[in-house]
Amino acid sequence: xxxxxxxxxxxxxxxxxxxxxxxxxxxxxxxxxxxxxxxxxxxxxxxxxxxxxxxxxxxxxxxxxxxxxxxxxxxxxxxxxxxxxxxxxxxxxxxxxxxxxxxxxxxxxxxxxxxxxxxxxxxxxxxxxxxxxxxxxxxxxxxxxxxxxxxxxxxxxxxxxxxxxxxxxxxxxxxxxxxxxxxxxxxxxxxxxxxxxxxxxxx
Amino acid sequence: xxxxxxxxxxxxxxxxxxxxxxxxxxxxxxxxxxxxxxxxxxxxxxxxxxxxxxxxxxxxxxxxxxxxxxxxxxxxxxxxxxxxxxxxxxxxxxxxxxxxxxxxxxxxxxxxxxxxxxxxxxxxxxxxxxxxxxxxxxxxxxxxxxxxxxx
Numbered sequence: 001x002x003x004x005x006x007x008x009x010x011x012x013x014x015x016x017x018x019x020x021x022x023x024x025x026x027x028x029x030x031x032x033x034x035x036x037x038x039x040x041x042x043x044x045x046x047x048x049x050x051x052x053x054x055x056x057x058x059x060x061x062x063x064x065x066x067x068x069x070x071x072x073x074x075x076x077x078x079x080x081x082x083x084x085x086x087x088x089x090x091x092x093x094x095x096x097x098x099x100x101x102x103x104x105x106x107x108x109x110x111x112x113x114x115x116x117x118x119x120x121x122x123x124x125x126x127x128x129x130x131x132x133x134x135x136x137x138x139x140x141x142x143x144x145x146x147x148x149x150x151x152x153x154x155x156x157x158x159x160x161x162x163x164x165x166x167x168x169x170x171x172x173x174x175x176x177x178x179x180x181x182x183x184x185x186x187x188x189x190x191x192x193x194x195x196x197x198x199x200x201x202x203x
Numbered sequence: 204x205x206x207x208x209x210x211x212x213x214x215x216x217x218x219x220x221x222x223x224x225x226x227x228x229x230x231x232x233x234x235x236x237x238x239x240x241x242x243x244x245x246x247x248x249x250x251x252x253x254x255x256x257x258x259x260x261x262x263x264x265x266x267x268x269x270x271x272x273x274x275x276x277x278x279x280x281x282x283x284x285x286x287x288x289x290x291x292x293x294x295x296x297x298x299x300x301x302x303x304x305x306x307x308x309x310x311x312x313x314x315x316x317x318x319x320x321x322x323x324x325x326x327x328x329x330x331x332x333x334x335x336x337x338x339x340x341x342x343x344x345x346x347x348x349x350x351x352x353x354x
Contacts, residue, residue: 046244047206055221055331057347062291138291142347145221146329149207150290153224153244153300160208160254 003193008041010196011165015039015182017127018120019167022180025119029112030090030174037168045161046152050145052164058144059084059101061113062151063134065121065188071156072188075120075134076148077113078166079178081141084109090174097175101141110137120180128195148183157186208257210241212269213336220331222286224301226259226308226324227332230266231340234279238336239266243286245300246307259307267315282317283342283354284308285332287324301325321354 003011016039027034044052058080065072079087085097088105091112101109117134125132140147152162165182184192205211205219205227217240219227224244231238241262248258255261270280287305305324312319321342323330328346335341345351 045206047209049207050204050220053221055329055347140290140327142290142327143221143223143329143331146223146288146347147290148223149221149225149244150223150288150300152207154298158245158251 003041003043007193007196010200011041011192012039014124014127014192014196015041015165015167018124018182019169019180021119021123022116023169025115026112026169026171026178029115030087030171030176032090032171032173035170035172037170039165039167042164042166043161044164046159049149049152053144053148055143055145057081057142059109059139059141060144060147061109061117062138062140062147063113063117065132065184066135067125067131067133069185069188069191071185072132073155073182073184074151075117076181076183077116077178078144078181079109079176083176083178084141086175087112087178090176106139106141110139113137113139116180120182127199128192130191130195151183155185159186163189205240205242207242207244208254210239210256210262210266212239212266212273213237215337216333216335218331218333222330222332223288223290224286224304226284226286226304227330228262228282228284228308229332229334229340229342230270231281231334231336232270232275232279233281233340235273235275236336237270237273237275238334238340239270240334241266243304243308246303259304260311263308263311263315267317277315277317280317281320281340282312283321284319285323285330285342285344285354288326288328288330290327290329292327323354
């Protein structure tokens with residue numbers, strides 16, 4: 001699917017609103033300021049996925065987009081392994097930055113992902129005027145490319161290109177570098193664009 | 204570097220990184236010291252022809268043809284595969300694509316009367332696969348913890 005410059009701008013604004021809400025919840029959970037990058041929209045050929053998401057070890061909390069569109073794609077909270085430890089340390093009151101992730105960390109990461117994905121989807125759904133809900137979360141701590149590749153393989157629409165909306169969320173104080181990434185199915189993306197165009201017309 | 208759905212034929216080292224449910228399949232010709240590698244994403248092409256390397260059922264015949272066109276004999280080919288994991292249990296409930304990919308590879312190889320020399324598939328882990336046609340067709344598999352081993 002090709003997006004015009006106007007559509008890209010509109011999508012970027014949508015990502016901005018979603019990510020800003022997610023950033024606020026993250027900031028509350030770690031009790032420190034969180035900086036947010038400008039959302040990036042990337043159309044990526046699956047053969048080049050590795051240029052965008054590599055084999056580095058990361059924790060990914062993944063949700064399917066559900067609601068009015070039953071299989072709308074995915075939303076991912078992506079955090080490097082190192083940052084994941086910093087994040088859960090700050091939440092659990094621990095200090096060792098080099099420890100292994102345990103079950104308690106995994107629960108904490110699922111919880112953080114859940115709250116952030118919900119905040120992101122609530123904000124964007126409200127703007128667009130249709131219901132988007134996250135599925136129950138799934139977590140993996142492994143090669144990031146392997147996880148994202150597996151999601152692409154099970155998308156509803158057979159695709160050679162995917163669209164990634166990603167926004168970087170950084171907390172300097174706790175050395176946390178993370179991303180919130182939305183990977184919509186073509187049907188969901190078409191709905192976004194249509195709703196956004198209607199919004200622009202009516203304003 | 205071989206991306207999703209891509210393949211390469213030659214004698215230089217090849218690599219497919221971060222395989223989850225995808226399969227890295229290597230074919231090495233012991234006589235000619237050349238080989239081929241493909242990064243398969245799905246079991247069946249269902250008639251699609253734009254990216255033959257993406258599907259097990261179209262990728263394997265294609266690579267076999269490329270190699271036999273170069274004069275390789277089927278009897279000299281050593282085939283190995285890695286990947287086919289299930290990274291997310293919750294999402295993988297009714298469509299374990301990794302497992303289906305691996306089954307399809309085995310089935311298509313059997314149809315072509317080719318033995319699978321080695322495989323490392325399944326589980327819940329990502330794998331990076333490297334293939335060295337210039338070094339006896341060596342195939343190594345590395346996981347997220349960094350440990351690499353030969354299969």
